Amino acid sequence: xxxxxxxxxxxxxxxxxxxxxxxxxxxxxxxxxxxxxxxxxxxxxxxxxxxxxxxxxxxxxxxxxxxxxxxxxxxxxxxxxxxxxxxxxxxxxxxxxxxxxxxxxxxxxxxxxxxxxxxxxxxxxxxxxxxxxxxxxxxxxxxxxxxxxxxxxxxxxxxxxxxxxxxxxxxxxxxxxxxxxxxxxxxxxxxxxxxxxxxxxxxxxxxxxxxxxxxxxxxxxxxxxxxxxxxxxxxxxxxxxxxxxxxxxxxxxxxxxxxxxxxxxxxxxxxxxx
Amino acid sequence: xxxxxxxxxxxxxxxxxxxxxxxxxxxxxxxxxxxxxxxxxxxxxxxxxxxxxxxxxxxxxxxxxxxxxxxxxxxxxxxxxxxxxxxxxxxxxxxxxxxxxxxxxxxxxxxxxxxxxxxxxxxxxxxxxxxxxxxxxxxxxxxxxxxxxxxxxxxxxxxxxxxxxxxxxxxxxxxxxxxxxxxxxxxxxxxxxxxxxxxxxxxxxxxxxxxxxxxxxxxxxxxxxxxxxxxxxxxxxxxxxxxxxxxxxxxxxxxxxxxxxxxxxxxxxxxxxxxxxxxxxxxxxxxxxxxxxxxxxxxxxxxxxxxxx
Ligand SMILES: Nc1ncnc2c1ncn2[C@@H]1O[C@H](COP(=O)(O)OP(=O)(O)OP(=O)(O)O)[C@@H](O)[C@H]1O
Ligand SMILES: [Mg+2]
Numbered sequence: 001x002x003x004x005x006x007x008x009x010x011x012x013x014x015x016x017x018x019x020x021x022x023x024x025x026x027x028x029x030x031x032x033x034x035x036x037x038x039x040x041x042x043x044x045x046x047x048x049x050x051x052x053x054x055x056x057x058x059x060x061x062x063x064x065x066x067x068x069x070x071x072x073x074x075x076x077x078x079x080x081x082x083x084x085x086x087x088x089x090x091x092x093x094x095x096x097x098x099x100x101x102x103x104x105x106x107x108x109x110x111x112x113x114x115x116x117x118x119x120x121x122x123x124x125x126x127x128x129x130x131x132x133x134x135x136x137x138x139x140x141x142x143x144x145x146x147x148x149x150x151x152x153x154x155x156x157x158x159x160x161x162x163x164x165x166x167x168x169x170x171x172x173x174x175x176x177x178x179x180x181x182x183x184x185x186x187x188x189x190x191x192x193x194x195x196x197x198x199x200x201x202x203x204x205x206x207x208x209x210x211x212x213x214x215x216x217x218x219x220x221x222x223x224x225x226x227x228x229x230x231x232x233x234x235x236x237x238x239x240x241x242x243x244x245x246x247x248x249x250x251x252x253x254x255x256x257x258x259x260x261x262x263x264x265x266x267x268x269x270x271x272x273x274x
Numbered sequence: 275x276x277x278x279x280x281x282x283x284x285x286x287x288x289x290x291x292x293x294x295x296x297x298x299x300x301x302x303x304x305x306x307x308x309x310x311x312x313x314x315x316x317x318x319x320x321x322x323x324x325x326x327x328x329x330x331x332x333x334x335x336x337x338x339x340x341x342x343x344x345x346x347x348x349x350x351x352x353x354x355x356x357x358x359x360x361x362x363x364x365x366x367x368x369x370x371x372x373x374x375x376x377x378x379x380x381x382x383x384x385x386x387x388x389x390x391x392x393x394x395x396x397x398x399x400x401x402x403x404x405x406x407x408x409x410x411x412x413x414x415x416x417x418x419x420x421x422x423x424x425x426x427x428x429x430x431x432x433x434x435x436x437x438x439x440x441x442x443x444x445x446x447x448x449x450x451x452x453x454x455x456x457x458x459x460x461x462x463x464x465x466x467x468x469x470x471x472x473x474x475x476x477x478x479x480x481x482x483x484x485x486x487x488x489x490x491x492x493x494x495x496x497x498x499x500x501x502x503x504x505x506x507x508x509x510x511x512x513x514x515x516x517x518x519x520x521x522x523x524x525x526x527x528x529x530x531x532x533x534x535x536x537x538x539x540x541x542x543x544x545x546x547x548x549x550x551x552x553x554x555x556x557x558x559x560x561x562x563x564x565x566x567x568x569x570x571x572x573x574x575x576x577x578x579x580x581x582x583x
Contacts, residue, residue, distance in 0.1 A: 005397045005446075006395070006396060006397050006416075006446045006449050006450060007394060007395045007396075007397060008449055008453060010391075010394060010395040011395040011396070011449075011450065011453045012453050012456065012457060013395075014391050014392060014395045014423075015423065015426050015453060015454055015457040015459070016426070016457050017426065018426060019388075019425065020350075020425050021378060021379035021380050021381075021384070021425075022379050023378075023379050024376065024377060024378070024379040028376070028379075029376075029377060032373065032376040032377055035373075035376075036362070036365070036369075036373055039364075039365055039369055040364050040365070043364050043365075043405065044364065107358075107360070107362075107363065108356055108358050108359065108360035109360050109361065109362055110360075111326055111354070111356055111360050112354075112356075112360040112361075112374070112421070113377075114325075114326060115324060115325070115326070115349055115352070115353070115354055116349075116374070116377045116378060117346075117349065117350060117378065117379070118377050
């Protein structure tokens with residue numbers, strides 16, 4: 001291999017250039033961070049496996065494993081379960097947002113960011129933008145595959161598209177929860193553990209898989225006020241064409257509440273970090 | 275004019291005081307070295323000065339801007355290359371530099387141009403399109419430093435820039451530091467190697483257990499520890515014991531240590547008395563086949579200043 005050498009003369013010339021541009025505007029910084037996230041996907045396309053293969057696996061498992069037992073026939077169960085699994089899978093993927101941030105902190109990349117003249121949230125927003133794209137892929141893969149399996153949404157194309165849009169809105173808000181946790185936990189493992197402890201009750205204690213009215217009263221109440229249930233009900237309604245507007249409103253409300261709590265908390269921790 | 279003026283900087287973690295009242299003045303355009311063993315508080319001090327953590331007590335100003343109240347103005351003038359590489363392993367060297375350049379406000383085209391200039395002058399153009407995780411330690415270091423120089427800073431912090439590098443990579447980093455100083459940038463670096471501080475720095479502060487225990491140029495540090503060391507090579511163990519007891523009460527001697535087998539190192543208060551000592555030994559019938567008079571080695575300075583007290 002050729003020996004790489006420092007080119008001293010050129011180095012001097014490069015160092016005496018005193019160009020100092022104006023700090024970037026937030027939009028430019030956000031696009032730059034999105035570019036970084038896209039590069040990472042390009043380098044590691046296998047990362048997309050979790051958004052493409054995992055949903056299919058879940059769908060097959062639930063439909064054929066539980067379908068007969070819970071709803072009598074798997075085809076009938078698919079109509080009920082698809083919105084639930086879709087919500088569950090996509091909300092679970094949001095967890096990775098926190099992992100990426102945590103890795104940046106552990107690896108020291110974060111320290112460099114903090115010395116740059118950027119609007120700090122732009123780094124989070126930039127990766128959230130690309131993450132939303134991943135959620136979109138996951139949703140599309142899952143819906144397309146379920147159509148093959150016999151899913152027949154009464155809400156039509158419009159219903160399905162608005163349902164997916166609603167999921168993206170909710171996931172965006174949920175990402176702030178992971179960012180907060182990522183800033184609180186020291187290691188990736190502990191973050192993973194904590195995230196699991198949040199996501200599993202959140203997605204399983206919901207109306208995703210079974211009708212809450214079949215549950216004991218205490219559990220029924222927990223499930224009823226779980227924001228994931230609210231989302232599942234709205235998505236189910238949109239896809240089957242019998243949605244109540246109030247339900248959609250509730251999804252927006254819970255998203256806004258989550259953002260109001262966790263976005264400022266994230267930014268506070270982000271700035272304060274020792 | 276000063277690049278850094280700090281007073282009584284202090285940082286505690288729980289009951290543990292990592293930095294315990296550090297005063298510091300760094301002249302503009304100089305190279306200043308923090309020298310200290312593991313856990314001395316070098317990184318903590320640098321991170322405070324680079325606005326990454328807040329001091330618990332004390333104050334500092336960089337180029338006249340208050341570290342806490344005007345941290346934005348401070349940040350615009352400084353750059354930090356931390357102890358551990360702060361680059362994105364999954365990206366290529368070129369992408370890393372473009373990323374940082376864009377975040378500093380360069381347009382996409384300008385960012386590319388600046389990245390390739392830097393890659394070329396740091397000898398990284400061959401590896402520009404490879405993921406950083408395939409880089410050697412020396413290449414990583416250079417890339418990390420290059421990332422800190424996209425906009426030439428007025429002050430650069432380098433935290434242990436050469437730890438773990440082989441001699442060639444080390445001298446490459448030294449070249450960069452010197453070129454940067456010539457271009458007018460003030461540099462504050464930390465190191466565990468005296469040789470490095472001696473080679474590069476105009477001014478050295480020895481830090482131990484969160485305090486500065488000595489300060490000055492390399493020569494000043496050496497002379498502060500007695501002005502000379504007389505090394506005696508003795509013929510046999512009996513002579514050595516004899517010489518030791520003979521010299522034990524001498525007022526002009528600061529310290530006697532056993533060095534190698536049959537060798538005594540005598541730290542003198544004044545170098546002139548060396549001849550007198552040799553005469554004394556001769557009169558007592560002790561043969562000294564070989565002797566030498568020299569400065570204390572830098573390692574001795576380091577150990578003396580940072581030894582457990
Ligand atoms: N976040 C922290 N929490 C608790 N203790 C800390 C923290 N950061 C540093 N310390 C402690 O403060 C002391 C000084 O650490 P620092 O990293 O500044 O030393 P250093 O001189 O840079 O050492 P090294 O040469 O090993 O890098 C160490 O004992 C370290 O354990
Ligand atoms: Mg350190």
